Amino acid sequence: MPCSLRNKYLIPTIDDLDKYFGIKGSKILIRIDINSPIKPETGEILDDSRIRAHAETLRELVERGAAVVAMSHQGRPGESDFVSLNKHAELLEKHTGMTIHFIDDVIGPAAREEIKKLRTGEILLLDNTRLVSEEIIEATPEKHAESIFVSRLAPLFNYYINDAFATAHRSQPSIVGFPMKLPSAAGRVMERELVALSKLYNPEERPRVFVLGGGKVHDTLRILEYLHSNRAVDRILATGLVAELFLVAKGVDIGEANMKVLESKGLLALLPRARRLLLKGLPIETPVDFKTLVNDNVEVEAIGSSIKGVIKDIGPQTIKMYVEIMKEARLIVLRGPAGVIEDPRFQDGSKELLRAAVESSAYVIVGGGHLNSIAAKLGLSERPNLHISTGGGALLLFLAGEDLPGLVALAKSAQKFFDKFLKQAALP
Ligand SMILES: Nc1ncnc2c1ncn2[C@@H]1O[C@H](COP(=O)(O)OP(=O)(O)O)[C@@H](O)[C@H]1O
Numbered sequence: 526m527p528c529s530l531r532n533k534y535l536i537p538t539i540d541d542l543d544k545y546f547g548i549k550g551s552k553i554l555i556r557i558d559i560n561s562p563i564k565p566e567t568g569e570i571l572d573d574s575r576i577r578a579h580a581e582t583l584r585e586l587v588e589r590g591a592a593v594v595a596m597s598h599q600g601r602p603g604e605s606d607f608v609s610l611n612k613h614a615e616l617l618e619k620h621t622g623m624t625i626h627f628i629d630d631v632i633g634p635a636a637r638e639e640i641k642k643l644r645t646g647e648i649l650l651l652d653n654t655r656l657v658s659e660e661i662i663e664a665t666p667e668k669h670a671e672s673i674f675v676s677r678l679a680p681l682f683n684y685y686i687n688d689a690f691a692t693a694h695r696s697q698p699s700i701v702g703f704p705m706k707l708p709s710a711a712g713r714v715m716e717r718e719l720v721a722l723s724k725l726y727n728p729e730e731r732p733r734v735f736v737l738g739g740g741k742v743h744d745t746l747r748i749l750e751y752l753h754s755n756r757a758v759d760r761i762l763a764t765g766l767v768a769e770l771f772l773v774a775k776g777v778d779i780g781e782a783n784m785k786v787l788e789s790k791g792l793l794a795l796l797p798r799a800r801r802l803l804l805k806g807l808p809i810e811t812p813v814d815f816k817t818l819v820n821d822n823v824e825v826e827a828i829g830s831s832i833k834g835v836i837k838d839i840g841p842q843t844i845k846m847y848v849e850i851m852k853e854a855r856l857i858v859l860r861g862p863a864g865v866i867e868d869p870r871f872q873d874g875s876k877e878l879l880r881a882a883v884e885s886s887a888y889v890i891v892g893g894g895h896l897n898s899i900a901a902k903l904g905l906s907e908r909p910n911l912h913i914s915t916g917g918g919a920l921l922l923f924l925a926g927e928d929l930p931g932l933v934a935l936a937k938s939a940q941k942f943f944d945k946f947l948k949q950a951a952l953p
Pocket residue numbers: 738739740741764765766836837838860861862863864865866867892893894895896897917918
């Protein structure tokens with residue numbers, strides 16, 4: 526049965542693809558999101574939650590008789606977690622229980638040769654899609670359909686499946702270009718997210734508290750502007766680098782070392798937008814103390830006097846203040862870690878806020894690759910009042926009401942290739 530998206534779009538599922546076109550004997554290109562937290566010093570994958578989630582879809586497609594080629598990005602060019610997917614292939618092999626062929630190429634002759642050779646029942650993982658320069662360009666599905674990326678690969682496949690809910694907010698070739706060229710459908714991870722988030726997130730449930738942290742401050746600002754403009758949130762509890770930016774926007778002295786961190790990541794340029802949000806009355810709370818690193822010693826420093834050390838996590842007073850606020854919430858959404866969780870010394874903020882949320886009476890949605898790795902450490906799993914989403918930014922934009930480009934592209938593909946199906950499954 527297709528996923529109805531806010532009664533606006535119909536998105537075919539794997540069942541629909543099999544029913545109307547037939548999967549047995551086909552060759553399928555599937556976009557998954559196995560972008561995972563990586564330990565900078567060793568390149569080790571710190572959490573394989575996303576890899577485990579997508580393994581189920583790959584296994585199902587093989588069992589339905591397809592030859593399956595999977596692709597994903599990992600990190601962003603220039604960042605420490607921008608690595609090849611060879612280690613991801615090993616974990617996919619472990620979680621699918623099947624042989625995963627890996628090629629250190631994406632659209633070149635080596636990859637295309639491996640794709641052509643692939644037989645029914647086999648799985649091939651291509652390398653990091655962001656090795657292809659076109660992949661980081663945001664453009665329309667129609668424009669990306671004509672990209673070299675899509676033009677090189679689309680003719681080699683019968684169908685395309687998008688299972689990457691966590692990347693559905695990116696209008697990039699591997700997400701929006703193929704649905705214009707091939708009959709396309711949502712994978713099982715994508716389908717589960719759409720069903721859970723559409724059904725379980727009741728916009729009337731208030732007060733709604735969003736705990737926003739991590740390092741993707743550009744994304745988070747865009748999300749905050751969206752959330753604030755349509756009054757989709759009652760209180761925001763800022764952590765991570767998001768908190769540091771808003772403290773500076775409030776005129777708080779976070780210390781020279783931390784200003785340098787923000788500057789090195791190009792985040793000071795975002796100050797005018799943060800100040801504009803504050804002027805518009807954004808209901809955002811910011812930390813009152815931090816765990817910092819001073820000459821490799823962990824210290825707790827309160828704001829007020831200039832912070833001496835490098836901020837690495839929120840402090841105990843902030844945790845206490847945020848936990849009190851969460852007690853009043855009916856819905857709590859958490860995305861992005863409170864600290865530099867790659868270092869075990871700085872996981873307390875994320876752990877304490879996650880614990881308080883799930884122990885509250887609120888419905889809780891957790892998202893983001895890094896924060897989900899802490900949820901996994903706490904042994905948190907799906908339960909009636911807890912949805913652990915594979916998405917982070919995608920989750921928040923979906924909850925804020927944005928039509929994610931990846932979903933719109935699947936709906937457009939349905940219009941193009943599934944017309945009779947749409948008539949039969951007409952929207953209510
Ligand atoms: N105070 C901080 N200073 C520097 N980096 C931080 C801080 N807090 C969190 N981070 C970084 O944020 C990154 C995760 O951010 P993001 O990708 O937005 O989270 P998610 O994957 O959960 O969506 C981690 O690499 C973490 O080290």
